[in-house]
Amino acid sequence: MDKYVCSICGYVYDPKQGDPDNDIQPGTAFKDIPDGWNCPVCGASKDEFVKEE
Amino acid sequence: MKPKEIKKGIFQVGVTDWNIRDFHGYSTESGTTYNAFLILDEKNVLIDTVKKEFSDQLIDNIKSIIPLEKIDIVISNHTEMDHSGSLPAVMHRVGENKPLYCSKMGEKNLSLHYQKNWQFHPVQPNETLNTGRYTLTFLETRMLHWPDSMFTYLNEEKILFSSDAFGQHYASQYLFDDQVEDKIMDYAKKYYANILLLYSPLVQKLLKQVTDIGLQINMICPDHGIIWRKDPNRIIKAYHQWSLQKPIKKAVLIYDTMWHSTETMAEHIVQGIADTGTEVIPMHLRKCHRSDIMTEVFDAKAIIIGSPTLNNGLYPTISDLITYMKGLKPKNKIGAAFGSYGWSGEAVALINQEFDAMKISRVDDGLKIQFVPDKKVLDQCSEYGQKIGQLIQKEDA
Numbered sequence: 001m002d003k004y005v006c007s008i009c010g011y012v013y014d015p016k017q018g019d020p021d022n023d024i025q026p027g028t029a030f031k032d033i034p035d036g037w038n039c040p041v042c043g044a045s046k047d048e049f050v051k052e053e
Numbered sequence: 054m055k056p057k058e059i060k061k062g063i064f065q066v067g068v069t070d071w072n073i074r075d076f077h078g079y080s081t082e083s084g085t086t087y088n089a090f091l092i093l094d095e096k097n098v099l100i101d102t103v104k105k106e107f108s109d110q111l112i113d114n115i116k117s118i119i120p121l122e123k124i125d126i127v128i129s130n131h132t133e134m135d136h137s138g139s140l141p142a143v144m145h146r147v148g149e150n151k152p153l154y155c156s157k158m159g160e161k162n163l164s165l166h167y168q169k170n171w172q173f174h175p176v177q178p179n180e181t182l183n184t185g186r187y188t189l190t191f192l193e194t195r196m197l198h199w200p201d202s203m204f205t206y207l208n209e210e211k212i213l214f215s216s217d218a219f220g221q222h223y224a225s226q227y228l229f230d231d232q233v234e235d236k237i238m239d240y241a242k243k244y245y246a247n248i249l250l251l252y253s254p255l256v257q258k259l260l261k262q263v264t265d266i267g268l269q270i271n272m273i274c275p276d277h278g279i280i281w282r283k284d285p286n287r288i289i290k291a292y293h294q295w296s297l298q299k300p301i302k303k304a305v306l307i308y309d310t311m312w313h314s315t316e317t318m319a320e321h322i323v324q325g326i327a328d329t330g331t332e333v334i335p336m337h338l339r340k341c342h343r344s345d346i347m348t349e350v351f352d353a354k355a356i357i358i359g360s361p362t363l364n365n366g367l368y369p370t371i372s373d374l375i376t377y378m379k380g381l382k383p384k385n386k387i388g389a390a391f392g393s394y395g396w397s398g399e400a401v402a403l404i405n406q407e408f409d410a411m412k413i414s415r416v417d418d419g420l421k422i423q424f425v426p427d428k429k430v431l432d433q434c435s436e437y438g439q440k441i442g443q444l445i446q447k448e449d450a
């Protein structure tokens with residue numbers, strides 16, 4: 001599964017780790033994260049994320 | 054103040070804002086400074102500028118050293134207007150065609166602040182720039198505290214130009230840590246609690262990075278307040294400690310009151326906490342500034358909030374404080390709510406909701422009483438304080 005980077009603050013979403021603090025279980029692919037989710041570091045919306053090269 | 058040479062050929066050319074008392078909602082009881090740095094070399098470099106209304110002073114300061122057109126490169130470590138506000142005036146005199154170094158997000162954010170055709174040079178993380186005698190390295194420090202924030206490191210002199218990080222809102226005639234008393238740490242702490250607290254995990258990451266690459270630091274030049282030269286490690290250590298967010302055995306009791314009932318409850322809860330030998334700081338919201346409250350909240354174990362119920366809701370100052378506190382994401386706290394009400398009594402439950410949203414673990418459902426507390430209720434308040442005090446003592450903070 002691909003990692004995604006927040007284009008605002010550089011936070012990397014790693015599907016292996018998920019974002020348990022915000023109810024995203026480990027193993028959740030980026031595309032399966034609900035739309036209301038925000039970057040846990042800077043608060044940017046999901047559409048600010050780009051696939052890590 | 055006149056510019057001062059901080060190292061041979063390196064000047065603080067920024068300005069002192071003696072009179073500011075409210076910095077975008079942060080109380081600055083000792084004013085502040087906007088620091089900017091001029092490095093003379095084969096290529097002359099200016100790092101950061103100052104608030105717009107101080108442009109003329111900055112320009113005069115630079116002019117007393119070199120004409121502005123002699124500046125070859127301008128670096129913007131941070132785009133917030135207290136540091137970029139004078140960029141238009143400065144670039145106009147330096148030359149609009151001169152390179153403006155900043156981070157990738159810096160370019161984006163400066164473009165959204167000023168409609169100028171500047172020659173942006175967005176730096177790659179760890180990119181270096183040779184200016185003759187000196188080599189500058191740019192360190193990416195996104196979200197410390199804006200997406201554009203970066204540090205500039207002068208390798209030969211081991212000077213770190215750290216933008217807002219390690220800063221303090223403190224105006225004085227002095228320039229260095231060894232010239233001011235220990236109280237400077239209180240200003241640095243207030244700055245951390247109100248500006249950087251929510252980015253504590255990033256502070257830890259950055260400090261680890263700095264240790265890992267073995268960055269030597271002789272001097273830290275922040276964009277506000279004094280320069281750390283005697284012991285730069287002191288502020289780095291403090292940041293390390295603060296970013297761990299380990300609370301001390303202390304309670305902050307924040308409240309407002311309409312007819313002294315919530316206040317009387319507060320006094321008895323405070324006494325109860327004090328009875329257990331625990332440090333407690335009562336803070337009336339219309340007497341204490343939210344930024345001072347936040348400084349106390351920052352290292353406290355227990356946050357106790359008391360609000361009257363006004364028109365079926367929270368008292369407005371309580372909402373203000375909670376909004377502010379929530380954004381700063383304090384960690385490792387316990388919470389308790391209380392308040393007096395007339396007939397409906399929503400406030401305590403509303404505070405509980407906010408505690409839950411902030412992941413502050415609640416002692417219980419709080420203490421609410423109707424109208425004026427009698428002796429029995431006040432005894433209950435004292436016991437409540439004792440219970441909180443004992444919990445603080447028990448927690449291995």
Ligand SMILES: [Fe+2]
Nearest residue numbers: 131133198217
């Ligand atoms: Fe800033």
Ligand SMILES: [Fe+2]
Nearest residue numbers: 133135217276
């Ligand atoms: Fe600033």
